[in-house]
Every structure is written in C-alpha cells, then in structure tokens.
Amino acid sequence: MTTxxxxxxxxxxEAAEASNNKSSARRNxxxxxxxxxxxxxxxLGWLIAGPAFFIMLAVTAYPIAQAIYDSLFSxxxxxxxxxxxxxxxxxxxxxxxxxxxxxxxxxxxxxxxVTVAVELVLGFGLALVMHKALLxxxxxxRTAILVPYGIITVVSAFAxxxxxxxxxxxxxNWFGWVPGIDSDLDWFANFGTAITVIMASExxxxxxxxxxxxxxxxxxxxxxxxxxxxxxxxxxxxQMTRVILPNMKAAxxxxxxxxxxxxxxxFDNVFIMTNGAAGTEVLSLLAYRTSIGRLEIGxxxxxxxxxxxxxLLICLIAIKFFKxxxxxGTDAKGGK
Amino acid sequence: MGESQGxxxxxxxxxxxxxxxxxxxxxxxxxxxxxxxxxxxxxxxxDGGQAALAQLCTEESEGAYSIQTSLxxxxxxxxxxxxxxxxxxxxxxxDIMSLDPPxxxxxxxxxxxxxxxxxxxERTTEDTLEGALAGAMWNDExxxxxxxxxxxxxxxxxxxxxxxxxxxxxxxxxxxxIDTALEQEKLLGVxxxxxxxxxxxxxxxxxxxxxxxxxxxxxxxxxxxxxLDSEVGSRAAEVISMIGSEGLAGPGVASMDExxxxxxxxxxxxxxxxxxxxxxxxxxxxxxxxxVDAGLVDDIGWAQYPRVDADTASAPPLGGINLGxxxxxxxxxxxxxxIECIVAPENQTEYFITNGNPPSSEAAYDDPALxxxxxxxxxxxEALDNAAPRPQTPFxxxxxxxxxxxxxxxxxxxxxxxxxxxxxxxxxxLRGERxx
Numbered sequence: 001m002t003t004x005x006x007x008x009x010x011x012x013x014e015a016a017e018a019s020n021n022k023s024s025a026r027r028n029x030x031x032x033x034x035x036x037x038x039x040x041x042x043x044l045g046w047l048i049a050g051p052a053f054f055i056m057l058a059v060t061a062y063p064i065a066q067a068i069y070d071s072l073f074s075x076x077x078x079x080x081x082x083x084x085x086x087x088x089x090x091x092x093x094x095x096x097x098x099x100x101x102x103x104x105x106x107x108x109x110x111x112x113x114v115t116v117a118v119e120l121v122l123g124f125g126l127a128l129v130m131h132k133a134l135l136x137x138x139x140x141x142r143t144a145i146l147v148p149y150g151i152i153t154v155v156s157a158f159a160x161x162x163x164x165x166x167x168x169x170x171x172x173n174w175f176g177w178v179p180g181i182d183s184d185l186d187w188f189a190n191f192g193t194a195i196t197v198i199m200a201s202e203x204x205x206x207x208x209x210x211x212x213x214x215x216x217x218x219x220x221x222x223x224x225x226x227x228x229x230x231x232x233x234x235x236x237x238x239q240m241t242r243v244i245l246p247n248m249k250a251a252x253x254x255x256x257x258x259x260x261x262x263x264x265x266x267f268d269n270v271f272i273m274t275n276g277a278a279g280t281e282v283l284s285l286l287a288y289r290t291s292i293g294r295l296e297i298g299x300x301x302x303x304x305x306x307x308x309x310x311x312l313l314i315c316l317i318a319i320k321f322f323k324x325x326x327x328x329g330t331d332a333k334g335g336k
Numbered sequence: 337m338g339e340s341q342g343x344x345x346x347x348x349x350x351x352x353x354x355x356x357x358x359x360x361x362x363x364x365x366x367x368x369x370x371x372x373x374x375x376x377x378x379x380x381x382x383d384g385g386q387a388a389l390a391q392l393c394t395e396e397s398e399g400a401y402s403i404q405t406s407l408x409x410x411x412x413x414x415x416x417x418x419x420x421x422x423x424x425x426x427x428x429x430x431d432i433m434s435l436d437p438p439x440x441x442x443x444x445x446x447x448x449x450x451x452x453x454x455x456x457x458e459r460t461t462e463d464t465l466e467g468a469l470a471g472a473m474w475n476d477e478x479x480x481x482x483x484x485x486x487x488x489x490x491x492x493x494x495x496x497x498x499x500x501x502x503x504x505x506x507x508x509x510x511x512x513x514i515d516t517a518l519e520q521e522k523l524l525g526v527x528x529x530x531x532x533x534x535x536x537x538x539x540x541x542x543x544x545x546x547x548x549x550x551x552x553x554x555x556x557x558x559x560x561x562x563x564l565d566s567e568v569g570s571r572a573a574e575v576i577s578m579i580g581s582e583g584l585a586g587p588g589v590a591s592m593d594e595x596x597x598x599x600x601x602x603x604x605x606x607x608x609x610x611x612x613x614x615x616x617x618x619x620x621x622x623x624x625x626x627x628v629d630a631g632l633v634d635d636i637g638w639a640q641y642p643r644v645d646a647d648t649a650s651a652p653p654l655g656g657i658n659l660g661x662x663x664x665x666x667x668x669x670x671x672x673x674x675i676e677c678i679v680a681p682e683n684q685t686e687y688f689i690t691n692g693n694p695p696s697s698e699a700a701y702d703d704p705a706l707x708x709x710x711x712x713x714x715x716x717x718e719a720l721d722n723a724a725p726r727p728q729t730p731f732x733x734x735x736x737x738x739x740x741x742x743x744x745x746x747x748x749x750x751x752x753x754x755x756x757x758x759x760x761x762x763x764x765x766l767r768g769e770r771x772x
Contacts, residue, residue, distance in 0.1 A: 074768065077424045078442050078730065093768060100771040166588035167596055184587035189745055277530040277590070277744060286771065292417055294733060294772060295424075303771075 123210030217251020430662030467723030525609025569755030580746030
C-alpha cells in the first residue's frame with residue numbers, strides 16, 4: 001500500500017521532472033545545449049530505428065535514384081557501347097505516345113477506379129457481417145472471408161484464367177443460359193470481356209483487405225453513440241450516415257488510399273491472363289515489357305519513374321485534398 | 337549472480353565455435369575441389385534429353401570435364417531475357433547455352449558470345465542442313481553450333497483430303513487448304529495467339545514468296561527497312577485475314593498456341609494443321625493412353641508446308657536450338673569440346689527419338705531406327721533444307737513484338753491496312769519515336 005507522504009513525494013518528484021523537461025525543451029528551442037537524457041534518448045532512437053532507416057534507404061531510395069538517373073539515357077542492355085545521355089527525350093517519347101502510353105494509363109485508371117469503388121461497397125458489407133456475426137462463428141467467418149487475400153496473386157490469376165479460358169474453362173458451360181455467354185465466347189479476345197475478368201479477379205482477391213481495414217474502423221465507432229442514436233429514434237440509414245460512417249471516415253480513407261495505390265500498380269492478373277493483348281495493357285506491364293522484354297533500360301526506367309510519380313500524385317491528392325490521416329490514433333500525432 | 341556472469345562466457349564460446357564451423361564449411365565450399373572442371377549448360381525445358389546428353393558427354397570426357405545443367409524458363413523470349421541479363425552482367429557461369437536462333441544476332445553483336453574456333457566450326461557443320469546453318473550465323477560468321485533444328489509440316493486428316501480429292505503428293509497451297517475447310521465446314525490448326533508463333537507464321541508466308549520481312553537485316557536500328565508494305569505483305573496478310581474473318585480456326589483462335597491447335601486438329605472438326613513435329617509423338621501418346629481415338633493416328637498424314645503461290649516452293653519456319661559459349665566463360669576450350677560431343681550425329685539421332693526434336697545434321701537422319709518412330713523424318717529433312725530463318729537482326733525482339741501486336745487478333749487483320757501499319761509501327765519503334 002502507498003502511504004500519503006510517499007504519494008506526495010512522488011507527485012513532487014514528477015512535477016519537478018516535468019518542469020525540468022519543459023525548461024529543457026525551452027533551452028532546445030533556443031538552440032542551447034540539450035540535456036544528457038534527451039541526448040541518450042535521441043541516441044537510443046537512432047539505435048532502434050537507424051538500421052531499418054538505412055536498409056529502407058538502400059532498398060528503396062537507391063533504386064529510385066538509379067531509375068531516375070537511367071531514365072535520362074538511351075541505354076539498351078544488349079548494346080552497352082551505344083549508351084548516350086538524352087536528358088528528357090525518353091519522357092517526351094513516352095508522353096507523346098497516345099496509342100501505347102496514354103492507352104495503358106487510361107486502362108490503369110479505369111481498373112483503379114472500378115475495382116476500388118466495387119471493393120469499398122463489398123468490403124463494407126463484409127465488414128458489417130464480420131462485425132455483427134455471432135461470437136461463435138466470428139473466427140471461422142473472418143478466416144473464410146480472408147482466404148482469397150491469402151492466395152498468391154499469380155496463383156489466383158491462373159485460376160481465373162483457366163476458369164474463363166475458352167478451351168479449358170467451365171464458365172461458358174455453366175453460364176450458357178446468361179444472354180451473351182455461349183461456348184464460343186472467348187473472354188480474352190475482346191477488351192470489354194477481358195478487362196471484366198481481370199477486374200473481377202482483382203476484386204475477388206483484394207476485397208478482404210478492404211473489409212479488414214473497414215472492420216477495424218467499425219470497431220472504433222463507440223457503441224454509446226450508436227445506442228444514443230437508436231434511443232433518439234434514428235433509422236438504420238440514419239445511424240449509418242450520421243453516426244457510423246462519419247466516425248469511420250479515417251479508416252475508409254486509409255483503405256481507399258492503400259487499395260488505390262495497390263490497384264494502380266496492377267500487374268500479375270494482366271500479365272497472366274492477356275499479357276496486354278486486347279487493349280488491356282497497364283502501366284506496370286508496359287514498364288516491365290520495356291525494361292525486361294525489350295531490355296531498353298533507359299526508356300523502361302522512364303516509364304517506371306512516371307508510374308512512381310503517378311503513385312506519388314495519388315498519395316498527395318489523398319492526403320492534401322481528402323485529408324487522409326495515416327497517423328490517426330498513433331503516437332506519431334503527438335498522442336492526440 | 338554467478339550464473340548471470342557465466343552465461344555470456346558460455347555464449348561467447350558457443351558463438352566462436354559456431355563461427356569457426358561456419359567458416360570451415362564456407363571455405364571448403366569455396367576451395368577448389370579435386371574433381372574435373374564443372375561446365376554449366378543452360379538448357380531449355382525438354383523431356384530430359386539434354387540432361388542425359390550432359391551425363392553421357394561427362395562420362396565420355398573421361399574426367400576432362402563434368403557438365404551440369406541449369407534450366408531456363410519455358411518460352412523462348414523469357415529464355416532470351418534471362419540469358420541477355422546474365423551475359424550483360426558478365427556472368428562467368430554461362431559455359432554452354434541452348435539458344436533459340438532468332439535471338440542469336442542480338443547476343444552476338446555486342447560480343448556476348450565466344451567465337452567458335454575454326455576447327456570446331458569445320459567439324460560440327462560439315463553436314464549441317466542449310467536452313468539450320470543459316471540460323472547459326474551472324475555477319476557471315478558461325479557464332480553458335482547447330483544442335484537440333486525444327487521446322488513445320490502441313491499435317492492433314494486423310495479422311496478430309498480424300499473427300500476433297502486432293503493429291504497430297506503434289507504441293508498444296510493455302511488457298512486449297514482454306515477452300516477445303518470451308519467446303520467441309522472443318523477447322524484449321526493455326527497459331528493465332530499473340531506470341532512468337534504469330535511471327536513464325538507470318539515470316540513463313542512472306543519467305544514462301546521469295547521475300548523477307550526485312551530488306552537489310554544487318555543494318556543499324558534506325559536504318560532497317562521493312563518489306564511488309566508490299567504486294568508480298570498483302571498476300572501474306574490475306575491468308576491470315578481469310579482464316580480469321582471466316583472463323584476457320586475456331587472461336588478460341590486468340591488463345592490458340594501450338595498445343596491448342598494440335599488439340600483442335602485431333603478433334604472431330606480437325607482438317608489441316610501447320611505445326612512442329614512434336615505433334616506426332618504427342619498424338620501417339622494420347623492414342624496409347626486412350627485420350628484420343630486409337631484410329632486417329634492412322635488418319636493423320638503429312639506434307640510440305642503449304643505454298644502461297646502455286647509456282648513458288650514454300651519456305652517452312654525454322655526453329656531449333658543452337659549451342660553458344662559465353663564470352664566470359666572461364667572454360668571456353670572445354671565448353672567447345674563438350675559441344676562437339678553433344679552435337680555428334682549419333683547423339684542428335686538419339687535426342688530425336690527420345691525427345692522428338694529433329695537433328696540439324698544430315699547424317700543423323702541416316703539411322704534406320706528413325707523410320708519406326710518418325711516415319712516423316714524424310715519430309716522433315718526436306719523441309720529443313722527449304723526452311724527460312726526469321727529476320728536475323730539484333731532488333732528481332734522489337735520486330736517480332738510489333739508483328740504480334742498488329743496481326744492479333746487475326747479476325748482483325750486486313751490485307752490492305754495491317755501490313756502498312758505494321759511497317760510504319762516497326763520503323764517508328766526502331767527509331768525510338770514511340771513505345772512498343
């Protein structure tokens with residue numbers, strides 16, 4: 001048991017430490033010497049975060065810098081002697097190519113917008129089901145919903161490809177009663193059908209991810225608020241639009257941002273199912289084909305840099321205009 | 337307390353022992369072993385024939401070298417990608433490489449391949465079939481050693497040609513093939529997928545008119561001239577367009593590769609097919625397993641690749657594998673010694689019988705054992721003599737990819753527009769004016 005004098009002594013000590021910290025902070029603010037404790041804390045911080053920081057620098061910043069540097073050259077891997085500095089010529093070539101680059105960008109944006117929108121609706125539904133599910137089946141239900149997300153994308157892409165393939169697939173047979181579907185339908189021969197299968201596969205695979213993020217958001221909505229709304233006679237729709245969704249805004253925006261960044265870099269499904277045929281080429285595939293297929297390191301790096309800039313733009317738009325707060329609820333916000 | 341002091345000491349002892357053990361293992365791995373030099377042979381996937389040859393030649397070398405195989409990806413463009421990256425990075429492990437002929441100029445031009453010694457060239461090419469030899473050259477020099485050579489035949493169903501009244505001992509034209517399929521409402525086995533097989537088909541159609549896709553294949557990228565925007569290109573496109581627009585290759589033509597076209601040919605609607613000789617062994621195996629009707633094999637015949645002009649001999653596609661040695665290999669002399677063993681005519685014959693890949697050496701066809709397994713061996717030899725390689729240029733990949741993009745799906749090919757568009761596309765890509 002703590003006695004009253006001990007409590008008083010401890011309070012005094014804590015008050016003195018707080019005062020000491022404040023004055024230390026003021027001194028730091030004025031550019032004066034930091035205390036030994038602050039120094040050792042900073043050193044400890046570097047010791048803990050430093051290795052991760054330098055590894056991140058080595059594996060992300062260095063390749064990005066190398067790609068930017070390479071993109072300024074005309075450089076083909078199989079003719080190393082002909083390497084020459086062309087400055088922004090590669091970017092000019094790419095940006096002036098309406099048939100390949102702008103078409104690939106258009107398809108990428110289409111896939112991003114459609115898949116994220118559909119996944120958000122489906123994911124929210126699944127999150128509600130998981131949230132409301134009976135305690136007895138909650139674990140099994142969450143596991144079942146997460147199974148598609150646990151499958152490697154290449155594997156799921158092959159599964160979807162073989163399902164719809166005109167030679168080996170069963171979809172034409174099973175869904176022959178649907179108008180427009182018959183045994184002669186080659187899903188991967190036309191843009192409309194091919195991109196539909198690609199997006200369906202993408203949605204099936206990653207909806208659980210969004211559902212999981214939204215479930216975390218749902219769990220953060222205080223039950224008292226919902227109860228209070230119910231007591232006030234709010235309908236289900238009103239509870240959703242006035243109480244639950246506004247309180248989940250941060251979680252929804254984080255889910256949208258993460259999935260949008262992921263969807264914009266779509267590669268596996270297109271690579272496996274069409275390899276860009278029938279007008280389904282996307283930016284990542286274009287970068288791959290240029291760098292790896294054509295061995296045009298300069299031009300391919302420029303495509304990759306443009307892809308990177310697009311991803312940065314999505315982040316910027318989300319953070320600046322939609323006020324997505326990635327540090328919400330963490331100490332990175334100063335504990336607020 | 338004593339325990340807490342004792343633990344780090346014991347930990348240090350264990351760590352020191354562990355480090356010493358790890359160092360010993362690593363050093364023993366790095367040190368030169370007592371055995372013969374190990375040659376690494378990068379092989380394309382097959383039915384185990386190359387691994388068996390590696391074993392055989394290792395034994396025959398009597399300790400001079402040992403060959404270990406390393407498997408490359410399944411398709412030729414992916415094999416090229418991996419080898420080019422390794423060669424550009426000065427990988428010294430590329431002692432022997434199985435190379436697809438169209439990609440050889442791209443690797444030979446920057447000096448990635450070790451020159452073939454004159455005496456090796458002489459010994460390994462003295463009876464090489466003409467088409468196969470052409471595919472092993474770059475700038476009039478032998479840069480690889482021909483191993484096996486592939487070509488396509490026209491496969492047909494006896495029942496179909498009988499009903500059509502065609503004399504298959506006489507040369508057949510694409511027009512006859514198409515007309516017969518239309519009359520009998522049958523399907524044709526062609527490769528309409530957006531892949532290397534599309535270029536194979538178009539090149540054969542152009543070469544069968546005594547022309548080539550490139551006018552000056554050895555020129556630098558910016559100066560390359562294409563021949564597709566011509567009467568020859570139009571006629572080639574007309575054949576493809578006719579098959580595509582009439583739906584003669586079935587509804588699944590956009591995803592039809594060599595294997596799928598074989599399955600179509602084996603079905604009830606099969607009539608004619610252009611394909612590599614692997615289909616013979618595969619169809620026989622299917623018949624033995626009961627996957628296809630046992631009588632199907634007797635209904636299959638073969639002839640030379642169809643002509644475009646009735647009066648001009650066809651130029652069938654050329655495929656196969658040549659063997660090259662990496663310029664950075666530390667065992668070049670031994671590698672060429674091993675290659676001489678691998679491509680010996682008797683080994684080529686054995687490889688044909690066991691793996692279905694035809695020899696590039698004329699002498700290898702003399703073995704009477706071939707007749708039992710491959711009754712069409714003579715037709716293959718004749719086709720290989722007439723076969724024409726695809727454009728031999730360091731920029732083959734660009735040209736082939738452009739053709740694949742423009743000529744697929746084949747239902748959209750226009751005899752008037754597609755060759756012109758492809759020509760312009762190739763030139764713009766090679767000049768760096770647009771993406772591919």
